[in-house]
Amino acid sequence: MASPKRGVFHRKGGEGMSFNFKRFCEERFGIVFPKNIVFEEKKEGIRAFVKTLLPIGIKGKRGILVYAKGPTNAFARTFGKLATKNTAGVDEADAKNLFQNIKIKNAGNLAKNEYFIVFLKNQPVGVVFCDGNFLIPAKNKRPRTKKSPKKKHLKTLTPNFSWG
Amino acid sequence: MFDLLQSFCDAERCFNLLAEQKNYFRVNTIKNSIEEFFSFSSLAHEKTPIPFAFSSSSSLGPTWENFLGHIHIQSLSSMLPAIALAPEKNDIVLDACASPGSKTTQMAASMENEGAIVANDRKNRLPPLLANISRLGVLNTVVVSRDAKKPIREGYFTKVLVDVPCTALGAWQNAWKRFTPDMAKSLGRVQKAMLISTFDSLKPGGSLVYSTCTYTKEENEEVVAYLLEKRKNAKLVGIDIPHQILHENGLSEYGNEFRKVWRVYPWHLQSEGFFIAKVVKE
Numbered sequence: 001m002a003s004p005k006r007g008v009f010h011r012k013g014g015e016g017m018s019f020n021f022k023r024f025c026e027e028r029f030g031i032v033f034p035k036n037i038v039f040e041e042k043k044e045g046i047r048a049f050v051k052t053l054l055p056i057g058i059k060g061k062r063g064i065l066v067y068a069k070g071p072t073n074a075f076a077r078t079f080g081k082l083a084t085k086n087t088a089g090v091d092e093a094d095a096k097n098l099f100q101n102i103k104i105k106n107a108g109n110l111a112k113n114e115y116f117i118v119f120l121k122n123q124p125v126g127v128v129f130c131d132g133n134f135l136i137p138a139k140n141k142r143p144r145t146k147k148s149p150k151k152k153h154l155k156t157l158t159p160n161f162s163w164g
Numbered sequence: 165m166f167d168l169l170q171s172f173c174d175a176e177r178c179f180n181l182l183a184e185q186k187n188y189f190r191v192n193t194i195k196n197s198i199e200e201f202f203s204f205s206s207l208a209h210e211k212t213p214i215p216f217a218f219s220s221s222s223s224l225g226p227t228w229e230n231f232l233g234h235i236h237i238q239s240l241s242s243m244l245p246a247i248a249l250a251p252e253k254n255d256i257v258l259d260a261c262a263s264p265g266s267k268t269t270q271m272a273a274s275m276e277n278e279g280a281i282v283a284n285d286r287k288n289r290l291p292p293l294l295a296n297i298s299r300l301g302v303l304n305t306v307v308v309s310r311d312a313k314k315p316i317r318e319g320y321f322t323k324v325l326v327d328v329p330c331t332a333l334g335a336w337q338n339a340w341k342r343f344t345p346d347m348a349k350s351l352g353r354v355q356k357a358m359l360i361s362t363f364d365s366l367k368p369g370g371s372l373v374y375s376t377c378t379y380t381k382e383e384n385e386e387v388v389a390y391l392l393e394k395r396k397n398a399k400l401v402g403i404d405i406p407h408q409i410l411h412e413n414g415l416s417e418y419g420n421e422f423r424k425v426w427r428v429y430p431w432h433l434q435s436e437g438f439f440i441a442k443v444v445k446e
Contacts, residue, residue: 036278037303050303056256056280058316060308064298077232078301099231121204123232 030084073126080124098137181430233299240435245375263289265296272302313357324372334437335377
């Protein structure tokens with residue numbers, strides 16, 4: 001199965017094509033999910049959670065959002081370690097840029113129009129989409145409050161960003 | 165106001181020590197074991213009485229470990245309610261006032277990302293809760309926004325954690341400046357309603373942990389005493405934490421059984437002040 005186009009969310013039954021996220025991850029990243037993980041399609045995207053939540057029957061947001069117009073960073077950080085292919089290593093400077101939603105140069109000649117899971121020191125940091133010349137990060141969503149707007153928040157955190 | 169606080173705790177000592185509290189973090193065992201974590205992280209750390217928690221003299225916020233969800237910054241004393249509740253893999257847990265999710269995610273880690281946690285809070289408090297769940301890779305949680313003063317589902321949950329909104333005298337150094345006795349009384353009314361409703365959500369044989377980060381008896385012993393009076397099948401039990409944690413017992417003016425509840429002051433753990441009570445439903 002081909003990768004979905006970036007920004008296109010294939011709804012179940014939509015135009016005769018059903019986007020199977022599990023199959024997409026298997027074919028694209030070689031990820032075989034543990035048997036107790038289930039996926040559900042919601043308006044915002046696809047959420048992943050454990051099977052034991054199914055009998056609860058209380059309406060709410062279950063688990064984490066793994067796909068929203070593309071694989072999410074939360075997906076990469078949670079399941080990225082299971083990936084066996086289409087991964088890319090970056091240095092700390094590039095990882096910082098990706099974290100701030102800044103695209104970075106495609107130095108490793110990664111395939112165009114495809115998704116990659118990015119690793120820093122063997123730890124998955126997120127997902128990028130390669131447009132040929134650049135690697136475009138999946139957006140990092142942060143809770144916004146009146147006191148600390150997003151830009152200010154990132155600016156404050158950036159200078160001392162480091163491991164340990 | 166300070167004199168009033170002095171009447172039920174060593175207020176001056178509490179507030180002075182609160183300013184000197186250490187930075188604590190918890191290793192997110194959902195992502196890595198403690199050994200695996202320290203194999204790739206060089207975060208400066210010291211051991212604490214809790215095996216998965218560490219103190220650090222360095223700034224923990226702007227680190228990759230924190231951003232990628234390998235650690236969670238959390239005060240040592242706020243880890244105690246979830247340890248006291250001890251949820252296991254097959255439990256169905258209700259976290260009635262879950263945001264920002266420190267205790268929710270801690271419980272998820274102790275349940276090894278299995279079972280089920282229903283994390284409830286007000287709608288405007290959900291974004292940080294969802295962000296922490298996502299960052300720490302928690303997959304066994306349903307986030308809901310219901311009125312905690314009404315039972316979510318009667319007699320359903322095997323374990324319940326009620327970390328109620330409070331005057332935060334144990335957590336915030338300047339809290340005493342805005343503190344008034346009326347504030348404690350009005351919050352006490354809300355806390356009583358929440359405790360009763362969450363107790364009703366508990367399955368017979370299940371256990372409930374009630375906690376606050378404040379010292380006033382109106383928000384602590386009095387609320388638990390109210391539950392024991394209104395629900396005859398509620399029984400106060402001792403807190404069994406398998407680590408050496410210094411603490412004081414509850415105020416005995418509410419009865420001898422209140423010696424089973426814990427009051428943790430800043431001088432016990434160099435951390436926030438906390439009140440913890442555990443109740444079972446017979």
